[in-house]
Amino acid sequence: MRHRLSNTIIHGEASESLKALPSECVDLVVTDPPYLVNYRDRDGRTLANDDNPQAIADVFSEVGRVMKPNSYCVSFYGWTGLYDFARIWRACGLRPVGHFVWCKNYTSKATFAQYRHESAFLLAKGRPALPERPIPDVQPWTYSGNKAHPTEKAVSVIEPLIASYSAPGALILDPFLGSGTTAVAAAKLGRRYIGMELERRYCEHAMQRLYALDTEQGKAA
Numbered sequence: 522m523r524h525r526l527s528n529t530i531i532h533g534e535a536s537e538s539l540k541a542l543p544s545e546c547v548d549l550v551v552t553d554p555p556y557l558v559n560y561r562d563r564d565g566r567t568l569a570n571d572d573n574p575q576a577i578a579d580v581f582s583e584v585g586r587v588m589k590p591n592s593y594c595v596s597f598y599g600w601t602g603l604y605d606f607a608r609i610w611r612a613c614g615l616r617p618v619g620h621f622v623w624c625k626n627y628t629s630k631a632t633f634a635q636y637r638h639e640s641a642f643l644l645a646k647g648r649p650a651l652p653e654r655p656i657p658d659v660q661p662w663t664y665s666g667n668k669a670h671p672t673e674k675a676v677s678v679i680e681p682l683i684a685s686y687s688a689p690g691a692l693i694l695d696p697f698l699g700s701g702t703t704a705v706a707a708a709k710l711g712r713r714y715i716g717m718e719l720e721r722r723y724c725e726h727a728m729q730r731l732y733a734l735d736t737e738q739g740k741a742a
């Protein structure tokens with residue numbers, strides 16, 4: 522089945538959903554895969570595939586195919602899974618060209634250190650043009666509250682990435698969409714989006730957020 526190529530949320534397993542997209546159609550990937558840490562929050566909420574590097578590899582293998590030549594992918598990751606992520610990105614032809622850190626003003630966990638940062642790699646397929654307005658690789662963190670999703674990112678964390686590494690009208694893909702943050706940030710910035718998510722409840726939440734944004738933007742126009 523072919524999917525509409527913009528402003529779509531697809532419920533399902535992303536490596537399968539991605540097969541419906543033509544090669545080299547996506548301008549920018551911004552994504553936040555499971556960190557491979559067997560995450561469980563205080564309420565007992567867990568993440569699908571958070572113990573399954575092969576599932577993440579299968580998705581990225583399709584991501585590499587659908588990215589346009591000479592384009593960027595920003596991928597969050599968990600540093601304890603660095604070796605897995607490095608292998609996965611290399612296998613799909615993505616090369617690190619930058620590394621972002623978000624500094625938190627609270628400790629997520631304290632064992633060997635107080636863990637207080639999030640990180641993402643800026644990855645290149647081919648040789649993309651340099652951004653007109655590169656952003657600092659140390660970024661301010663905003664806590665989302667994790668209400669709808671156990672590892673939800675704030676829209677304000679994602680917006681600068683989309684603004685810097687894509688142009689208005691660009692097609693942005695997030696194959697691990699969760700509660701819809703990347704799609705909301707893309708829509709706010711006048712980009713098109715395709716989001717994919719395994720869990721129906723998060724797809725539904727993402728659609729509600731996008732509907733609310735649409736209504737808000739309609740009122741403002």
Ligand SMILES: C[S@@+](CC[C@H](N)C(=O)[O-])C[C@H]1O[C@@H](n2cnc3c(N)ncnc32)[C@H](O)[C@@H]1O
Pocket residue numbers: 533534535536553554555556568569570576580670672673674675696697698699700701702703717718719720723
């Ligand atoms: C770290 S969360 C993303 C959170 C998101 N950034 C947000 O702001 O809500 C990763 C998401 O990927 C989803 N997921 C895991 N494996 C998947 C797969 N193979 N295909 C599609 N979604 C998947 C999980 O259900 C989870 O919601």
